[in-house]
Amino acid sequence: xxxxxxxTPQFAVPALDALVAAGxxxxxxxxxxxxxxxxxxxxxxxxxxxxxxxxxxxVFTPKTLKTPEPQAEFAAHNADVAIVAAxxxxxxxxxxxxxxxxxxxxxxxxxxxxxxxxxxxxxIWMGDAQSGVTIMQMDVGLDTxxxxxxxxxxxxxxxxxxxxxxxxxxxxxxxxxxxxxxINSLSPEKQDDAQSNYAPMLKKEDGKIDWSQPAxxxxxxxxxxxxxxxxxxxxxxxxLKVLEARPEAGxxxxxxxxxxxxxxxxxxxxxxxxxxxxxxxxxxxxxxxLNGNYIKIGDVLV
Numbered sequence: 001x002x003x004x005x006x007x008t009p010q011f012a013v014p015a016l017d018a019l020v021a022a023g024x025x026x027x028x029x030x031x032x033x034x035x036x037x038x039x040x041x042x043x044x045x046x047x048x049x050x051x052x053x054x055x056x057x058x059v060f061t062p063k064t065l066k067t068p069e070p071q072a073e074f075a076a077h078n079a080d081v082a083i084v085a086a087x088x089x090x091x092x093x094x095x096x097x098x099x100x101x102x103x104x105x106x107x108x109x110x111x112x113x114x115x116x117x118x119x120x121x122x123x124i125w126m127g128d129a130q131s132g133v134t135i136m137q138m139d140v141g142l143d144t145x146x147x148x149x150x151x152x153x154x155x156x157x158x159x160x161x162x163x164x165x166x167x168x169x170x171x172x173x174x175x176x177x178x179x180x181x182x183i184n185s186l187s188p189e190k191q192d193d194a195q196s197n198y199a200p201m202l203k204k205e206d207g208k209i210d211w212s213q214p215a216x217x218x219x220x221x222x223x224x225x226x227x228x229x230x231x232x233x234x235x236x237x238x239x240l241k242v243l244e245a246r247p248e249a250g251x252x253x254x255x256x257x258x259x260x261x262x263x264x265x266x267x268x269x270x271x272x273x274x275x276x277x278x279x280x281x282x283x284x285x286x287x288x289x290l291n292g293n294y295i296k297i298g299d300v301l302v
Contacts, residue, residue, distance in 0.1 A: 235300070
């Protein structure tokens with residue numbers, strides 16, 4: 001089969017590697033254009049583009065696929081199927097219909113739960129017991145297409161966003177190979193729209209901690225939103241990033257720094273701060289933040 005692969009971030013790299021390792025004929029890779037990144041804002045190629053170049057696969061980086069020229073270029077690949085993983089551009093109907101078997105998406109949730117841009121983060125944030133990967137046939141809707149295969153991954157009370165990201169990324173590569181091996185005998189399953197919910201793109205303000213929430217819920221937020229947008233609070237006029245914490249017993253007015261062990265009173269129970277980062281400073285443990293007067297016992301965090 002002639003395969004076009006479409007992806008941009010690190011999440012998509014294991015799937016491209018898996019296709020190449022399995023001997024599939026990847027005739028082209030589509031990725032978002034190189035962009036300024038990092039502190040120096042130097043223009044950088046995407047992880048998927050770098051991976052494709054390593055394998056010697058031609059790379060295409062159109063800014064859009066909504067105009068006739070890139071659509072004609074895509075159709076000229078004469079693909080049997082396109083594999084899509086976190087590509088980041090909307091695929092119009094002309095692109096979806098071009099390959100013989102259409103476009104197949106690797107989505108990082110158990111659809112129809114968590115359609116949208118940030119399914120990994122929302123699964124942890126909302127306290128889900130499990131997440132997974134859904135391989136789906138793309139249509140013009142947002143993650144609404146028929147499901148071809150699923151795999152599940154448990155979410156524990158210690159699971160971080162990075163850990164779940166890596167597990168789902170690896171699983172996506174394995175599942176898409178299985179789907180391609182059986183592409184002529186699959187039984188697509190329609191999604192139940194009534195069971196669907198949406199994981200919108202994250203914003204910086206999503207990281208603000210509301211201390212009136214239960215400690216367990218805030219812990220989920222911290223694990224879900226690291227490294228970006230990160231979780232933060234303010235005490236004594238100083239902003240403090242919260243990098244790691246855990247729920248423990250404790251009580252008091254919400255947001256109060258209870259003791260030198262780092263317990264912060266929440267709406268229910270308390271949250272023990274383990275690693276924090278003052279605004280403009282380096283990551284440190286709670287004791288160092290206390291000694292550096294970045295935070296004081298009795299402060300009320302907001």
